[in-house]
Amino acid sequence: MGGSTKIRRDLTGQIFGRLTVVSRAENRYGRVHWLCICICGIERVVPKDHLLQGATRSYGCLNRDLSRERATKHNQSGTIEYRAWAESKTRCFNPAIKCAKDYSERGITMCHGLRDSFELFLRIVGLKPTKDHSIDRIHNDGHYSCGECVECTTNNWSMNIHWATKAEQSRNRRSNIYLTLGVETMILTDWAKRKGMEPSTLSWRIKRGWSVERALLTPVR
Numbered sequence: 001m002g003g004s005t006k007i008r009r010d011l012t013g014q015i016f017g018r019l020t021v022v023s024r025a026e027n028r029y030g031r032v033h034w035l036c037i038c039i040c041g042i043e044r045v046v047p048k049d050h051l052l053q054g055a056t057r058s059y060g061c062l063n064r065d066l067s068r069e070r071a072t073k074h075n076q077s078g079t080i081e082y083r084a085w086a087e088s089k090t091r092c093f094n095p096a097i098k099c100a101k102d103y104s105e106r107g108i109t110m111c112h113g114l115r116d117s118f119e120l121f122l123r124i125v126g127l128k129p130t131k132d133h134s135i136d137r138i139h140n141d142g143h144y145s146c147g148e149c150v151e152c153t154t155n156n157w158s159m160n161i162h163w164a165t166k167a168e169q170s171r172n173r174r175s176n177i178y179l180t181l182g183v184e185t186m187i188l189t190d191w192a193k194r195k196g197m198e199p200s201t202l203s204w205r206i207k208r209g210w211s212v213e214r215a216l217l218t219p220v221r
Helices: 048-053 061-073 080-093 098-102 112-116 118-125 150-155 166-170 188-195 199-207 212-217
Strands: 019-028 031-038 043-047 133-136 162-165 178-181 184-187
Touching: 019 043, 031 048, 043 048, 080 098, 080 112, 080 118, 080 133, 112 118, 112 150, 178 188, 178 212, 184 188, 188 199, 199 212
Parallel strands: none
Antiparallel strands: 019 031, 031 043, 133 162, 178 184
């Protein structure tokens, strides 16, 4: 007998939670995907196994609704932590804000786990340590990710969110210039402080084409 023919299950028209399957989509990463539309009106492409296993049941609106209910129930919606969570989502998903060029326009997003659950957010980052702390990404080019949800495990995203002071965040900016002398690497401002010179002086030397060694070891007149 010849080889068996693999029967493909057609999910078109089937409903999974708040999602209705519209049509087959292109395979991604060797996995079958389906185009779905949520009752909130948003379309997305979802892996077949996520649908069949119940891992994806909406475009986030289900968990958002449940999260709002829990936050209200536990009187969290007016807390500093809740506002930090909401503001972080706004930076990722509102293209109209002034800082969109640093977030949504760069492709920075928030994983489904954090976006859909304030409780998960609070469990991961904890309460705000001091008034000088705010939410920041550990790696500036990474997403706001929990490292636990389906999206994070699928994309190998590690936990990338924490509370940080302004001083700590200043060391995480894309504009920082890193200099290496010997085996040690630091940002330009830290080198300037160690060498007893103004950051503007060290920056001028580097921009003029000085080598790192000359720029750091030449005494300031």
